[in-house]
Amino acid sequence: MKLSFKITAAMVTVALVAIALVAITSNIIAGRSFNTYLNRQKELRILEWRSILLSYYRRNNESFEGVQSLFSYPRPGWGRGGPGFSGRGGLERIILTDKEGKVIGDSDGSFLGKRLNPAELKEAFPLNYNQDTIGYLLVTTRSETGIRSIEQDFRDSVLLGTALSGLMAFLLAIALGLFLARRLTTPLGELVSAARKIASRQWNHRVNISSKDEIGELAQAFNSMANSLEGYENSRKNLMADIAHELRTPLAVLRGNLEAIQEGVSEPTPELIASLHDEVLRISRLVKDLEELSLAEIGKLALHFQEVSLEELLERVTTTFAAEAASRGIEFRLEVERSLPLVRIDPDRITQVFLNLLSNALWHTPPAGLIRLQVKKEKDHLHVCIADTGPGIDPQDLPYIFERFYRSRSSQLQAGRGMGLGLAIAREIVVGHGGQIWAESKPGQGSTFHFIIPLAH
Numbered sequence: 001m002k003l004s005f006k007i008t009a010a011m012v013t014v015a016l017v018a019i020a021l022v023a024i025t026s027n028i029i030a031g032r033s034f035n036t037y038l039n040r041q042k043e044l045r046i047l048e049w050r051s052i053l054l055s056y057y058r059r060n061n062e063s064f065e066g067v068q069s070l071f072s073y074p075r076p077g078w079g080r081g082g083p084g085f086s087g088r089g090g091l092e093r094i095i096l097t098d099k100e101g102k103v104i105g106d107s108d109g110s111f112l113g114k115r116l117n118p119a120e121l122k123e124a125f126p127l128n129y130n131q132d133t134i135g136y137l138l139v140t141t142r143s144e145t146g147i148r149s150i151e152q153d154f155r156d157s158v159l160l161g162t163a164l165s166g167l168m169a170f171l172l173a174i175a176l177g178l179f180l181a182r183r184l185t186t187p188l189g190e191l192v193s194a195a196r197k198i199a200s201r202q203w204n205h206r207v208n209i210s211s212k213d214e215i216g217e218l219a220q221a222f223n224s225m226a227n228s229l230e231g232y233e234n235s236r237k238n239l240m241a242d243i244a245h246e247l248r249t250p251l252a253v254l255r256g257n258l259e260a261i262q263e264g265v266s267e268p269t270p271e272l273i274a275s276l277h278d279e280v281l282r283i284s285r286l287v288k289d290l291e292e293l294s295l296a297e298i299g300k301l302a303l304h305f306q307e308v309s310l311e312e313l314l315e316r317v318t319t320t321f322a323a324e325a326a327s328r329g330i331e332f333r334l335e336v337e338r339s340l341p342l343v344r345i346d347p348d349r350i351t352q353v354f355l356n357l358l359s360n361a362l363w364h365t366p367p368a369g370l371i372r373l374q375v376k377k378e379k380d381h382l383h384v385c386i387a388d389t390g391p392g393i394d395p396q397d398l399p400y401i402f403e404r405f406y407r408s409r410s411s412q413l414q415a416g417r418g419m420g421l422g423l424a425i426a427r428e429i430v431v432g433h434g435g436q437i438w439a440e441s442k443p444g445q446g447s448t449f450h451f452i453i454p455l456a457h
Helices: 003-059 118-123 150-199 214-262 270-297 310-327 347-364 422-432
Strands: 092-097 103-106 125-129 132-141 306-308 331-336 343-345 370-378 381-388 436-441 447-454
Touching: 003 092, 003 125, 003 132, 003 150, 118 132, 150 214, 214 270, 270 422, 306 310, 306 347, 310 331, 310 347, 310 370, 343 347, 343 447, 347 370, 347 381, 347 422, 347 447, 422 436, 422 447
Parallel strands: 331 370
Antiparallel strands: 092 103, 092 132, 125 132, 306 343, 370 381, 381 447, 436 447
């Protein structure tokens, strides 16, 4: 069952229930109110007729002889047969009996001479004169004669009005239900169509966001998901292309040299074998780095945590690095706060982070430059900064330097400069330790790499 039909059916059902409740409630309340009104009017009419009849009785020498004339002829200011009475066929029927219950006056004329039964006399109003009952007055509507009573007419008019209003509300509910259903389901249909296109690998397809409600938020979330999927797909394609590119060169070197040896063009000298060995090592490092990066990205990189003194770890890392920096004419400064607390880390992996970042700084720092390594305690973590005085990172490259296989434009111009995995691996290792890593740089003003790692508790 389609959602549009469900919405329309729900609105129609609610409208029908509301119409039924209104009809029942209005009929009950209107009926009771009108009955109260009729009873009050009936009491007033009885008192009015009592006064008229008693006045006639006194003027007629205490006799009701000829009283039928009051019910048959109009009087000034009266309707036919009395005040507000229209005589035969009017809205009310007035019956007067003597004290024995014999009808002596009837606005309809059909009951003259007949006697009322005890039940009818019980409904009649006694007429008392000088403390004696001289007759009974009965005021009724026309229902007894087969003509519909004004109470029933009023109720029928209320029900008719309610029915017409209900019919209009029913039609309006259908129209409004169809309108809202179309308004709600149209963007959902677009989302379904877009989802199918994304499933068929049309990664660039997006939906239009035309509202700011929950459906608009859903469309925005869908577009964000589509952007992520497109990014993942592009990353996958780029990864395959980058791996093929990184493997092509060493494999080409190996193949060319091996074919030259096989054809007798080259001799397997120790130097050539060493060169081939270097290419094999390069391929091995690439495969190893890819394996580590893949494990880190899926959260399965093995980390062996232990409480370590970062001062001792830095001493081992920087001993060799400082010598290499000095050989290149680069000044290296180590600025570490005293009495740093122990930190719970995998020392081998964090050492790998330091080596990647320091090697990166060493590569980009020119002779007579400066590399500064700072470590300080901040609240509940250690903050590490590695700054260099190199050319800096282009603002267009800065957001992507931690992506795998990404190399800045300056790195691409330098032959043999890494494979673009070092910073990506460093990021995954730091994140695996519950920390963060980022870079700051301005062209011509060097670069600073930061990372923080939580302290041991």
